[in-house]
Amino acid sequence: MIKVNGISKSFKVAKRSTGVGHALKGLFHREYTTVEALRDISFSIEPGEIVGYIGPNGAGKSTTIKVMSGILVPDRGSCSIMGYTPWMERVPYVKNIGVVFGQRSQLWWDVPVMDSFQLLRDIYKVPEPEYRANLTLLIETLDLNEIVNTPVRQLSLGQRMRCEIAASLLHSPQILFLDEPTIGLDAVSKIAVRHFIQTINQEKGVTVILTTHDMNDIEALAKRIILIGKGSLLYDGNLQALRSRFGTRKTITADYRETDIPLDIPGVSVLSWSTERAVLSVDTEQVMISDVLTQLSRQVELLDVTIDTQPIEDIIVQLYKEYQIS
Amino acid sequence: MKLYFQYLVILFKSQVQYRTSFWLLTLGQFFIPFSIFAGLYFLFERFGQIKDWNFYEVALCFAVIHMAFAISECFARGFDAFSSLVVAGDFDRLLVRPRSTVVQVLGSKFEFTRFGRLVQSIIVLVFAVSNLPIEWTVLKGVALFLMIASGVFIFTGIYMLAATLCFWTIQGLEVANIFTDGGREMAQYPLNIYHKWVSRFFTFVIPFGCVNYFPLLYILGKTSANSDLYVLTPLAGFIFILPCLLVWQFGVRRYRSTGS
Amino acid sequence: MKMYISVFKLRLYNGLQYRSAALAGIATQFFWGFIIIMVFEAFYSQLANTPPISLTQLITYIWLQQSFLAFIMLWFRDNELFQLITTGNIAYELCRPSEIYGFWYAKLLAQRLASAMLRSLPILIVAFFLPQPYRLSLPPDPSTLLLFSITLILGLFVLVSISMLIYISVFVTMSPVGSLLMFGVIGEFFAGMVIPIPLMPVWLQHIANLLPFHLAADFPFRVYSGHIPKEEALTGIITQFIWLAALVGLGSFAMRRALRRVVVQGG
Numbered sequence: 100m101i102k103v104n105g106i107s108k109s110f111k112v113a114k115r116s117t118g119v120g121h122a123l124k125g126l127f128h129r130e131y132t133t134v135e136a137l138r139d140i141s142f143s144i145e146p147g148e149i150v151g152y153i154g155p156n157g158a159g160k161s162t163t164i165k166v167m168s169g170i171l172v173p174d175r176g177s178c179s180i181m182g183y184t185p186w187m188e189r190v191p192y193v194k195n196i197g198v199v200f201g202q203r204s205q206l207w208w209d210v211p212v213m214d215s216f217q218l219l220r221d222i223y224k225v226p227e228p229e230y231r232a233n234l235t236l237l238i239e240t241l242d243l244n245e246i247v248n249t250p251v252r253q254l255s256l257g258q259r260m261r262c263e264i265a266a267s268l269l270h271s272p273q274i275l276f277l278d279e280p281t282i283g284l285d286a287v288s289k290i291a292v293r294h295f296i297q298t299i300n301q302e303k304g305v306t307v308i309l310t311t312h313d314m315n316d317i318e319a320l321a322k323r324i325i326l327i328g329k330g331s332l333l334y335d336g337n338l339q340a341l342r343s344r345f346g347t348r349k350t351i352t353a354d355y356r357e358t359d360i361p362l363d364i365p366g367v368s369v370l371s372w373s374t375e376r377a378v379l380s381v382d383t384e385q386v387m388i389s390d391v392l393t394q395l396s397r398q399v400e401l402l403d404v405t406i407d408t409q410p411i412e413d414i415i416v417q418l419y420k421e422y423q424i425s
Numbered sequence: 426m427k428l429y430f431q432y433l434v435i436l437f438k439s440q441v442q443y444r445t446s447f448w449l450l451t452l453g454q455f456f457i458p459f460s461i462f463a464g465l466y467f468l469f470e471r472f473g474q475i476k477d478w479n480f481y482e483v484a485l486c487f488a489v490i491h492m493a494f495a496i497s498e499c500f501a502r503g504f505d506a507f508s509s510l511v512v513a514g515d516f517d518r519l520l521v522r523p524r525s526t527v528v529q530v531l532g533s534k535f536e537f538t539r540f541g542r543l544v545q546s547i548i549v550l551v552f553a554v555s556n557l558p559i560e561w562t563v564l565k566g567v568a569l570f571l572m573i574a575s576g577v578f579i580f581t582g583i584y585m586l587a588a589t590l591c592f593w594t595i596q597g598l599e600v601a602n603i604f605t606d607g608g609r610e611m612a613q614y615p616l617n618i619y620h621k622w623v624s625r626f627f628t629f630v631i632p633f634g635c636v637n638y639f640p641l642l643y644i645l646g647k648t649s650a651n652s653d654l655y656v657l658t659p660l661a662g663f664i665f666i667l668p669c670l671l672v673w674q675f676g677v678r679r680y681r682s683t684g685s
Numbered sequence: 686m687k688m689y690i691s692v693f694k695l696r697l698y699n700g701l702q703y704r705s706a707a708l709a710g711i712a713t714q715f716f717w718g719f720i721i722i723m724v725f726e727a728f729y730s731q732l733a734n735t736p737p738i739s740l741t742q743l744i745t746y747i748w749l750q751q752s753f754l755a756f757i758m759l760w761f762r763d764n765e766l767f768q769l770i771t772t773g774n775i776a777y778e779l780c781r782p783s784e785i786y787g788f789w790y791a792k793l794l795a796q797r798l799a800s801a802m803l804r805s806l807p808i809l810i811v812a813f814f815l816p817q818p819y820r821l822s823l824p825p826d827p828s829t830l831l832l833f834s835i836t837l838i839l840g841l842f843v844l845v846s847i848s849m850l851i852y853i854s855v856f857v858t859m860s861p862v863g864s865l866l867m868f869g870v871i872g873e874f875f876a877g878m879v880i881p882i883p884l885m886p887v888w889l890q891h892i893a894n895l896l897p898f899h900l901a902a903d904f905p906f907r908v909y910s911g912h913i914p915k916e917e918a919l920t921g922i923i924t925q926f927i928w929l930a931a932l933v934g935l936g937s938f939a940m941r942r943a944l945r946r947v948v949v950q951g952g
Contacts, residue, residue, distance in 0.1 A: 110683065170520045172682045186681060194523040205518055209439035221431050222522050222529075250442070446862045453866040460870055464879035467886055471736075472728045600709035603716045611720045618727035623719075 100306055101144040106176035108137040108162055136162040138330045149300055149307040151321030159330045160310040164276050168198050197267035201279035205266055206251045212262045213247045223270035237265040241295055257288025277309035281316055293319045314411040333422050345414045350407040351379045355399035364394045432532030440537050454541030458491050476618045481556040482645055486637050488550035490612040493576025495542035501581040503533040507588035508598055526677055568640045568656045575662030576636045582669035589676035612637045632661040692792050696799030707803050714751040721747050738883040741822055742910040746881055748821040749906040752808035755800035756841050757902040759872045760865055766852055767861045786937040793845050825911045832918045833909040839925040840901035846932035856943035877903035897928045
């Protein structure tokens with residue numbers, strides 16, 4: 100469905116410096132630096148996949164999305180999406196995709212949401228029956244009934260984002276690009292948005308590519324992640340595999356009857372210790388959890404034990420560190 | 426075309442949401458050119474005429490150019506205000522929609538308050554025409570209509586060129602005012618009152634002369650006999666927009682390769 | 686004073702950053718100047734009786750208008766101040782240890798000065814070297830130049846105190862559109878921006894002279910070209926002082942009233 104092959108893109112950026120002297124100099128001469136936004140990026144995505152596209156700020160996520168949605172022309176490389184080259188056949192191609200830029204609105208600010216929907220119907224030339232059917236489905240699953248007749252400026256951020264997503268699905272696209280769809284949303288709205296993405300993926304088979312900084316989005320939605328940093332592709336694969344590769348540390352929190360003898364378990368680092376509670380970090384590749392528990396119960400009188408997997412956030416931070424991109 | 430109309434409706438709904446400011450601005454658009462027209466009147470009161478043109482003849486010229494300006498500011502405002510679209514990054518949004526960029530940019534903004542200016546110029550037009558001893562013929566009516574339409578095309582073309590400039594820099598756009606506001610100011614008077622270099626520039630490069638001079642001569646019967654060809658001169662304005670469209674397409678291509 | 690200088694520096698620096706904007710502005714003003722001069726040239730070419738102002742004086746008048754545009758335009762606005770008022774954030778301003786009227790006055794003054802610095806000098810210099818008859822002529826003698834400088838600066842003060850009234854009116858109307866419009870259209874017409882005041886019909890000149898708007902633009906420019914004799918210029922300066930005192934008095938009184946309301950309403 101999507102085949103990206105060796106895409107590269109660089110930008111020229113004007114150097115700006117402070118100080119009146121530099122400003123005066125800038126009147127006559129300006130220096131440029133070249134930033135390589137994308138270096139030789141390749142991947143392919145099958146129909147029906149949900150792919151999380153992650154990386155720190157400025158890694159090249161947005162540039163990739165812009166190339167794939169036909170906005171930008173890359174310097175080198177090829178890209179074939181549903182048989183189209185996005186930047187060559189813009190108009191026929193973009194009929195098949197939906198794009199949500201989380202930080203910008205595609206709805207008309209001062210009029211009811213419904214008016215925006217109708218205008219989008221005309222922009223995309225959606226046949227009336229198809230439009231009706233899509234609208235009914237979207238209103239129902241996104242719970243928009245109460246808000247479609249409200250002007251956009253009166254909506255909360257979460258309500259607006261639901262409408263944004265609905266707006267980009269009115270023409271039944273087969274691919275949906277979501278650029279930070281949950282940015283700035285409260286917890287309830289985030290869950291609603293995630294749930295909806297899952298629904299349309301499963302029921303309508305829409306392929307979803309989403310960029311985000313919220314790892315909970317990734318965990319809830321994407322089985323596969325693509326990680327880029329400084330314009331290069333660093334990791335492409337299963338989220339589970341990533342977890343077993345990097346997420347080998349577990350945290351054990353133990354409560355026990357008061358004692359002032361410090362714990363001493365080989366292969367375990369103590370994150371915190373008090374006379375009643377200790378938090379331990381265990382690398383499961385070196386020590387078995389069961390061994391640690393055995394040791395623990397020998398040294399103290401255990402009251403309660405919890406074992407936590409390392410949060411995905413930490414894994415990503417670790418990844419960034421490993422590739423020295425943060 | 427249907428789509429353009431849809432854009433019109435939705436943006437009209439938006440603008441009337443802010444009723445007070447909408448009416449105030451419309452009123453302002455009525456009074457600003459009114460004060461300029463008053464100035465014109467006072468000048469003629471003192472000087473009588475300007476190079477063989479009397480007050481009513483110049484008033485007709487004034488009305489035509491202001492009408493063209495008002496219409497283009499209302500309906501081609503999207504190009505006039507294009508820099509804000511680029512700065513906000515909303516041009517990307519237009520590129521992921523399956524329609525031509527020209528229609529979408531045109532549809533991105535309308536300035537309905539310019540109706541104030543339009544009404545003012547219609548009043549001046551009626552005032553001028555009723556005071557001029559013109560023997561109206563169908564051809565003269567056509568000429569008048571073409572003058573206005575041609576003016577709209579020229580202003581729109583200039584907006585388009587200025588908008589294209591936004592792909593390179595959003596500074597210095599003020600220079601486009603020379604040709605829009607400046608062109609309007611200049612074209613209030615018939616072209617032949619100016620020096621040769623001005624009138625040549627505004628005939629052959631930006632064809633305002635084909636709006637406010639040649640057809641005006643025809644309507645006022647100031648041409649030598651057998652001059653029906655003058656009726657067609659406004660077509661130059663329609664031709665003017667073609668290179669502007671090409672430049673625009675070139676700008677969009679450049680935007681898509683630099684993404685700046 | 687220090688704050689005033691830093692606003693001035695910031696503006697100047699900002700202006701320098703936008704080099705093409707400044708160049709474009711200058712080009713635009715030149716074009717305008719030429720167009721207006723050519724129109725008057727055409728009008729003057731067929732004149733039977735002596736005009737109330739000579740073409741040379743008129744050309745000088747127009748170049749001065751173009752170069753000191755930042756000193757005379759009423760629509761030259763500071764959206765930050767408008768927002769401060771309409772959003773109610775004015776409450777924060779009240780916490781500052783300076784009187785608001787003076788503070789805003791200084792800010793607006795600094796902005797206009799900085800913009801004029803960037804635009805007027807280049808325009809003036811080029812206009813001095815234009816071929817005749819378009820050249821900006823020098824004032825007849827040094828004392829005229831001195832009088833011009835005094836009247837120009839006083840005129841700027843008068844103008845800023847008028848524009849302060851626009852800002853204060855926003856406390857009541859909550860939208861700058863109406864006041865800007867009214868002051869913009871009427872003020873500019875009676876400042877001689879549409880047609881120079883000496884070319885207006887006599888009855889209209891009387892009205893213009895009764896209003897303060899001509900003091901910022903028309904009056905200093907005519908002093909420069911010698912169209913207004915020196916004795917008259919001196920009385921004009923007294924008029925400027927009177928208007929300035931009246932406008933500042935009215936402004937600070939209205940401002941205190943408006944602020945009291947803000948405080949009572951709790952911003």
